[in-house]
Amino acid sequence: MTEHRLRILIVGAGGVGSAAVRIAVRRQFFELLVVADYDPARPQVLVDVLGDDRLRAAQVDASSADAVAALIREHGITHVLNAVDPRFVMPIFEGAFQGGATYLDMAMSLSVRHPDHPFSQTGVMLGDEQFAAASAWSDAGRLALVGMGVEPGLSDVFARYAEDELFSEIEELGVRDGANLTVEGYDFAPSFSIWTTIEECLNPPVVFERERGWYTTEPFSEPEVFEFPEGIGPVECVNVEHEEVILMPRWTNARKVTFKYGLGDEFIEVLKTLNKLGLDKTEPLTVKGVQVSPRDVVAAALPDPATLGDKMRGKTCAGLYVTGRGTDGAPRAVYLYHVVDNEWSMREYDSQAVVWQTAVNPVVALELLARGTWSGAGVLGPEAFDARPFLELLAQPAPAGYGSPWGLEEREAPEL
Secondary structure, eight states: OOOSOEEEEEEOOSHHHHHHHHHHTTOOSEEEEEEEESSTHHHHHHHHHHOOTTEEEEEOOTTOHHHHHHHHHHHTOSEEEEOSOGGGHHHHHHHHHHHTOEEEESSOOOOBOOSSOTTTSOSBOTTHHHHTTHHHHHHTTOEEEOSOBBTTBHHHHHHHHIIIIIEEEEEEEEEEEEEOOEETTOSSOOSSOHHHHHHHHHSOOEEEETTTEEEEOOTTOSOEEEEETTTTEEEEEEEOOOTHHHHHHHHOOOSEEEEEEOOOHHHHHHHHHHHHHTTTOOSOEEETTEEEOHHHHHHHHSOOGGGOGGGEESEEEEEEEEEEEETTSSEEEEEEEEEEEHHHHHHHHSOOHHHHHHHHHHHHHHHHHHHTSSOOOEEEOGGGSOHHHHHHHHHSOTTTSOOOOOEEEEEOOOOO
8 A cells, every 4th residue: 555645735725625634634645735725824724723744724826727736836746636616626627737736626617508408408518628628638647536525426436336236237327415404593504515506506407318318407307205314314306417417427337317406495495586686696796896796795695614513413415326227137226325414523523514525535535546546547537436445445444444334225126
């Protein structure tokens, strides 16, 4: 095993970036971790609190590829983890390439809806800008591991595992995400970035069918009640735009891929209202002589999700519902899932459940890259790698592993 070799740059000291640092400092696979943010005070507070001499705080403008590349060169960075919102994917992605570093992210480059038929045809899809650069990364012998959070990320690892070890034919890979989290003292307080949530939920959802290809539907379409494990129970889920639907068909043979998110009626109504009022828009308006993005105003008006952990109660579940034929040829349905209890994540890591669950997966991936267990070149999704080492390392008790087990539930198989 190769250890003490990686020199990591995490761009973004918000909820997910901070959680990734808190998780990483318990591991021994890196020799330096620079956490950078536009506001240098945020990473400095984190570095001071954790007191690990492998940590450094830095300032960076994530909208500038040149600034990211310069920081990479300054610290001899080998691996960059993008932990800011998707607006900054391309400059960080390009900066990592310029700086000669391996790149990881948890969300991909933004989509642009079809100009004439947004709710039936795709325009620019999530990740298209990154995949357009795949040959450059491949020719350079370098890796961009994209969509390596929880969703996308762990859900995609589950897809690889299902295809390799559980099924002979896959009818549908259906990502299903739900929670029973509540936030005390707030009528409305999203547990994840509202900027990203608006982007995902109000864009036309994408569905994939092998015979038809990718197509879109209306937001919040095709509601279904899905039963989540470990006491969460039934949650209504709806179609949402997400990277798994773009990634999974590239490396699996599933006939259909979907993503449905358990939002709840209140959340959906808030999002519809924001859309109706134009408060979901990112284009700046002039307000009393000041240029301001409506969506940025909404984000500023809501509490920072990273600060809500001590007020949150409940569990969050990310998972993949797989239907098809098992290795014996008989119809089979399974739900592969990962649950995080907010009480546990706050007690163990001082990070709320949703951001911890997102952050742990790229850290596991970085450790597998450090060991040489995972390797590759080009722009690749998690499905391009062997799932078993990832799932074993995630679930294995600490200190050998990350002590965060995943589950598999057999469900009643539908008729094929």
